[in-house]
Amino acid sequence: MVRKVLLAVLLIAAVVSFAKTKIVFWQFMMDDALAKEVLAGFSKEFPDIEVEVVQLSWSTGFDKIVTAIAAGAAPDVVELGNTWVASFASQGVLREVDPEDVAKYKDFPGMNCAEYMGKYYGYPWLLGTRAMFYNVDLMKKAGLDPDDPPETWSELLDAAKKISALPGVYGIGLPAGEVYSPWQEWFLLALWGNGGDVVSKDLKTAVLNSSQNKETARFYQELSKYALKSKQKDLGEAFGEGRIGFLVSGAWSIGTLAQSYPNLNYGVCLIPRPDKPGGIHASFLGGEVLAIPTQTKNVDAARKLINYLMRPEVAMMITKHYPGVYPADPRAASDPWFEDNPLHLVFFEQLKTASPVPPTPAWPKIEDILTNLVDDLIVHYKDVDEVLEYYNAEIQKVLNEVK
Known part of the structure; x- marks a missing residue:
């Protein structure tokens, strides 16, 4: 049994x-x-x-x-x-x-x-995601309160001007001259924060030339006057060396700064939003x-x-x-x-x-267009309306290919 x-x-x-x-x-x-x-x-x-x-x-x-x-x-x-x-x-x-x-x-x-x-x-x-790094010591030297970092575009522009007036430093770092980072490390995020976008919600129409986007591009172009413009890696090194007041970057920079620049006095805050009602701290x-x-x-x-x-x-x-x-x-x-x-x-x-970026299969080609757009705006200082109209048409061509 x-x-x-x-x-x-x-x-x-x-x-x-x-x-x-x-x-x-x-x-x-x-x-x-x-x-x-x-x-x-x-x-x-x-x-x-x-x-x-x-x-x-x-x-x-x-x-x-x-x-x-x-x-x-x-x-x-x-x-x-x-x-x-x-x-x-x-x-x-x-x-x-x-x-x-x-x-x-x-x-x-x-x-x-x-x-x-x-x-x-x-x-x-x-x-x-991305957030904004700020140099505490540079803010103090410029007469700014590091316990109250910029929350809006106008506050950031004012702070960047004041830090840029210090000898040998720049108010902010803006990436340019390479793929990805010129639009990832703030330009596209700024469009979103101001209620704009690159393509319509149905993914069929380019909307880069909207009034919100032109407003954003003008602000970005103005901010770039007080910026060091280079590749993101170079900007990260410049921030670590204390030569940049503000920099939008990813959380990986926390570890990089701790290892390479352990004495740097810095903080992290949300990416500034547009001053107008409805503006948000948008990020990638x-x-x-x-x-x-x-x-x-x-x-x-x-x-x-x-x-x-x-x-x-x-x-x-x-x-x-x-x-x-x-x-x-x-x-x-x-x-x-x-x-x-x-x-x-x-x-x-x-x-x-x-x-996230718009879920269109055309995105890999669109991001190349955005890279060139940012360079035209902040490196070559081309007219905002002309730049956005031109690249809007380029994006529409790409969208038409995937229909």
Whole structure:
């Protein structure tokens, strides 16, 4: 009798083990050790789900994802850069997020990273943004209060003028002469903060020549008179050396400054907003989005993994290893880590008014156009109306190609 009972128990155990669901998770952020730490809680909570974690590299990861999908061998869960979502969603290879999950996360910063044509195709997991660094000592020398850094455009312009009047320094650093940073490190953000944009909400029409954008471009051009204009790397070094009063940059600069310029006296604040009513502290939003390819047959298990990874205490494990990316969940602000890292808390707060680039497959070409636009405005000082009209037409040509 005992043998029969023991045999029955063994058979049940065997059935349970064979019934275990295995899912594959392709991601970029975690090495093997961190993945083991992060997923330990998931294994305890969901012992019937086995997760195979594969780390991709940023140099080849995108192509591997494209190839796997084309071959019908997509993973069950995949991490995507937020600028990739539109491309994959437009091809119909990502599963639309369940209404239950949309309701759960719709108010999270970064949920718009996963949106394409009014529908959601992923979950905002880890987010990064820009904020404004300011030199405390230069503010004091210029007669400014470093405990009250500029909050509006007019306050920043006034502060930049006063700091620029000091010998051997510039009021602000504005990137130019390279890809990405000229529009990422404030110009596009300023357009958003002033109620403008580059393309219409339906992604079909260029709106660069709007009155709000022309107002923004004039302010930016005026501010550039008190700026050091160079590549972002050079501006970062100049800020570290105490030659720039203000600089818009990402949270990675906190670690760089601590390592290379440990004696620099600086602070971080939200990016200044337009003075007019409705102006916001807009910033650029980059991030990692978790998505479920349409090919997966393990949707329930995939959703359980994603919802686990979205928890603030779980996502914070990655933040503590890689400061500069933060959980999308606003509740993470209560984590004690931010008490010891208050500069990072400013970036976490900045996420609330940060936006991703428009989710159009045409964006890679549009960003090249914006780079040239900024150079024309602040390096060559061309007429604002002419510049915006010209580049608006260039963007419309690109949009027409993807219709």
